Amino acid sequence: MKHTFFVEIGTEELPSRRLQELAKFFANNIHIELNHANIVHQEIKWFATSRRLAVKVVMLIDIHIYGFFENISSGIMQVFVDNGSPWSVIINNWAVTYNVKVKCSKYIVYSKNKWFMYRELMQDDTVHHLLCKVINNALKKTSNRIFMRWGKGDFKFIRPIHTVTVLLNDHVVSGNIFGININRIICSHRFMGKSDIILSHADDYPSILMQQGFVISNYNQRKKIIQTGIKEVVKKIGGVVKIEDSFLVEELTSLVEWPIVLVGSFKPKFLKLPKEVLIDVIEYNQKHFVVTNENKELLPYFIFVINVKSTNREAIINGHETVIYSKLTDASYFFNIDSIVRLESYLPHLNNILFHRKIGTLLDKTKRIEKLSAWIAIQLNADVSQAVRAAKLAKCDLLSNMVIEFPRTQGAIGMHYARRDGESEVVSLAQKEYYYPRFSGDILPNTQISCILAIADRIDTISGIFSIKEYPKGNGDPFALRRAAIGILRIIIEKRIFLNLSFLVKQSVDLYNNNLSNKYLVDKIIDFLQGRLCIYYQNRGYRNDVIRVILKNSLVNLIDFEKRLNVLHNFCRTEGFFLLKVLTKRVFNIIIKDDMISNDRPQVFLLRNIEEFNLFVKLFELDILLSDMLKKHCYLEILIELLKLSKLINVFFDHVMIMVQNDELRINRLSLLSKAYRLLTILIDFSLLK
Known part of the structure; x- marks a missing residue:
């Protein structure tokens, strides 16, 4: 017989931006816990709204425990048969081995396809206890950064839990979850439908909640209603709204339980405001959609989603339009006030804004950025005057009325004000883009x-x-230094900027004039950047050991680093990589044992065999050739030459005795191998890779 198992956790408003993630976590945890309890199940469906997480396990097989699976091979089975052992003896022997009490009538033991297994039929109270344990464990493991406590108990969850509904078919699973007794009542919409809904059977969910409670608990269904509604409204007003991969669609889907899409408008005069301000007010503050034309120019409309059915939609639209009008009127006022002064006039006032009490003010930071920008511009043969000018204005817009009122517009406001003041387009654009x-x-x-x-x-x-030793630790990174490091690395690598990272760090550290050892601080920062570089490439699928071995050389040129990494990453998938790895390790193990090697300059007059002479000639040819290839960054060509060299080294090993009694010959041959080792590791030490 097949069953349906249902659980709904009614809570206070859940975090909207994480609702879908939390619901999937919960459903997956239920799946894992059912597996741990050896409860066989098939389909699992998850549901989520702002005030509930629910899971429906469809087609649950008879509740029982499967245990101790043992495969009896045909050979062992044949031995049993040949010995004439009765099945009862075979079963008893197997049961003793796995501590199965087959004498108890509630156990069933059988052989199928040469497998022995048993299942224990469970009493109702045991089933209820097991399912409660499954839910408890699933809730405790549902991931979240911050948990809340409520009531007198010591229970912790994302938000306080108010109701717990658990049904197995039409039976309430008796028990207690997080201090709340389980029942069959589910809550409806806050403002519509019945106050409490009695769930008679697990199969009635979610249809009964939609019909009687005006709640669409299916997340994807609500999302589709919102997307379809937006498309229909936009078509009527002749605009465009970006809904693909929109964070706002996901957030609104999480916020509403009965979505209805409406459209409002605002006065066209507000379109004179910077586009970023309009988007900030409409999308980020009010959680409405901006509407554009085909040329991505804003239109005086906005689309919003409400959470209630209403017979007077005009009143609702007017209410939203009034709020938008008020916000945009404030923005226009601040924009006009700011237009009285030039952007640069804010510069002296940056001295009143503390960047960090141990480091100084924003004006101090601005002066450092000016010097550092000038140095970088010189390294890149860029326009130094424009770089310095852009750096000088970079923090000025933080003191403007617009940014104080609408913080998310920083940078964009700086760009618009710089253009207004007649700054060059490059300098103006940098005010926004440097973020x-x-x-x-x-x-x-x-x-x-x-x-x-x-x-x-x-x-x-x-x-x-780093100079004040407030390093990122664990999950703590209050100054977003990891994000800053990844930003630097991405810009240099993806924009193909040839900049010596070690010199950059040293130049930056020197501008602080602190009493710490600059060498120590530079090394610390470079180690930090190397760690982020590893994370950056690991996330792109590169091997961690290859990354770290290449980093042992230096962190001078990230463009060269990426080229070397790409070549070696692909080479490590070939048979040639294994050959060079084994050979490099073999050569190293030989030369490391003898302390008498003074250099890698073997003498030609001490060569006795044609094999060592051929290797000698090849090594001296490659010494010049590989150095030249290395300067030209011809890494694939280097690997090809090393594979050719490996064949000569293997021939040398096959025909030449290295550890001979004659000290001169032995040292000369070891010097030959030492030179071979230096060339084999000119690109990377293959012996260090897995």
């Missing part, structure tokens, strides 16, 4: 000056925080 990348996978700055400013600002922050 990129803001998060993982974000876009990068477009212009060279923007890249220079972005690098200078981030490395200055890293150097300053």
Whole structure:
């Protein structure tokens, strides 16, 4: 007989941006716990709204425990048969081995396809206890950074739990979850439907909740309703709304339980405000969708989603329009106030804003960024004056009324104000772009000056925080230094910027003039950057051991590093990699044992065999050739030459005795191998790789 198992956890409002993730975690934890309890099940469906997490396990097989599976091979089975042992003896012997009490009538033991197994039929109270344990464990393991406590108990969950509904078919699973007694009552919409809904059977969910409670508990169904509604509304007003991969669609799906899509408008005069301000007010503050035309120009409309059925939609639309009007009126006021002064006039006032009490003010930071930007510009043959000018204005917009009122517009406001003041387009654009990348996978700055400013600002922050020993620890990274490091690395690598990272760190550290050993601080920061570089490439699928072995050489040129990494990453998948790895290790093990090797300059007059003479000639040819290839970054060609060399070395091993009695001959042959080892490891020490 097949069953349906259902559980719903009614909570206070769950974090909207993590609702889908939490629901999937919960469902997966239920699946894992059912497996641990040896409860066979098939399909699992998850449901989630702002005030509930639910899981429905469809087609649950008869509740029982499967245990102690043992495969009896045909050979062993034949021995039993040949010995004439009755099946009862075979079963008893097997049961003793696995501590199965077959005498008890509630156990069933049988052989099928030469397998022995048993299952224990369970009493109802045992089933209920087991299912409660499954739910408890699943809830405790549901991931979240911050948990809450409530009531008098010591229970912890993402949000306080108010109701627990657990049914097995039409039976309530008796028990207690997090101090709350289980029942068959589920809560409806806050403002619509019945206050409490009695769930008669697990199969009635979620249809009964939709019909009587006006709650669409299926997350994907709500999302589709929102997307379809937006498309229909946009078609009527002749606009465009980006809903693919939209964070706002996901967030609104998590916030509402009965979505209805409406459209409002605002006065066209507000379109004179910077686009970023309109998007900040409409999308981020009010959680509405902005509407554009085909050219991505904003239109005086917004689309929003409500959570209640209403007979007077006009009143609701007017209410939202009033709020938007109020917000945009404030923005226009601040924008007009800011237009009275130039962006540069805020510069002296940065001295009143503390960046860090141990490091100094934002004005101090600005001066350091100016010097660092000038140095980077010189290294890249960029326009020094523009780099310095962009750095000088970079923090000024933080004191503008617009940014104080709408913090997310920093950078974008600086760009608009710089354009208004007649700054060059490159300098103006850098005010916005130096904030990129803001998060993982974000876009990068477009212009060279923007890249220079972005690098200078981030490395200055890293150097300053490291100089006062406030390093990132565990999950704690209050100054976002890891993100800053990844930003620097991404810009240099993906924008193909030839910049010596070690020199950059030293230049940045020197600007602080602290009493710490600069050499120690530089090494510490470089180690930190190397660690982030490893993470960056590991996330792209590269081998960690290859990354770290290449990093042993230096961190001078990241463009060269990536080229070397790509070549070696692909080479490690070939048979040639294994051959060079084994050979390099063999050569190393031989030369390391003899302390008498003084150099890798073997003498030609001490060569006795044609094999060692051929190796001698090849080594001297390659010494010049590989050095030249290394300078030209011809790494694939180097590997090809090393594979050719490996054949000569193997021939040498086959025909030449190395550890001879004659000291001169032995040392000369070891010197030959020492030179071979140096060439074999000119690109990477293969013996260090797994």
